Amino acid sequence: MKKVTAFVGSARKKHTHDAVCRFLDHLQARGDVECEIVALSDYRLEVCRGCKLCFEKGEEACPLKDDRDTLIAKMVASDGVVFASPNYLFQVSAIMKTFLDRLAFFAHRPRFFGKTFTNIVAQGFPFDSKIGKYLNFAGACLGYKTVGGSHITALEPMTEKEARKVDRVLERHSRRFHQSLMRSNLPAPSFVMLIGFRIGRTTLRLELDDRNFDYRYYRDKGWFDSDYYYPVRLGPLKKAAGSLFDALGRRMARKRTG
DSSP states (O other): OEEEEEEEOOSSTTHHHHHHHHHHHHHHHTSSEEEEEEEGGGSOOOOOOOOOHHHHTOGGGOSOOSSHHHHHHHHHTOSEEEEEEEOBTTBOOHHHHHHHHHTHHHHHSOOOTTOEEEEEEEESSOOOOOHHHHHHHHHHHTTOEEOOOEEEEOOSSOOHHHHHHHHHHHHHHHHHHHHHHTOOOOOOOOHHHHHHHHHHHHHHHHHOOTTSHHHHHHHHHTGGGSSSSSOOOOOHHHHHHHHHHHHHHHHHHHHHHO
């Protein structure tokens, strides 16, 4: 049985919440899945202060004592997650952005490898929004396998025609998510993720030392000497690109340190 948790960044149990419920209904109908909906508005999340203590000393050093760790525990206990948000002025809602900001240290030290991520975005008008791409990129940075999400476009109240169209979109979305959820594979990194890892770890190794939590984490994980965060077979092109990104990281570090 797989556990899926949907984090909903809307205080209204309307458009976004209804889309999540329908998606999860389709998902559970495919079998071997249990689901939970988490409304972020029901939890206390303070705005990140940008102190960087989570990077330098570890997430336990965060001065904000709220419900962040309760929400993270739900992510850790889940095999897959859905981040859902309404389109507020062409971006995620404020509470969803606050949540993502409080997870930023995971982008330095990703840990959700092998787990599946997707998104649902609800909006009233058919704008060519980039919100879904942003959410999936954030999920990839946390270590997740990502599945393309759904943009749900409809006004309230929704017409029967709109409801049928939305349902078809969410049914297809649930199928793709379920397929990924049931696979435990660790995918080869994209070039973007490979760039981030190789340049990031190289500059971190050359600019920091044992006093920094990120440095100790990378050292203990063996990431300073690995091809990627986890064992993966890189083709000749990505092997060569990885070496190039390492060299670029060394050059950037030399420029920064003089």
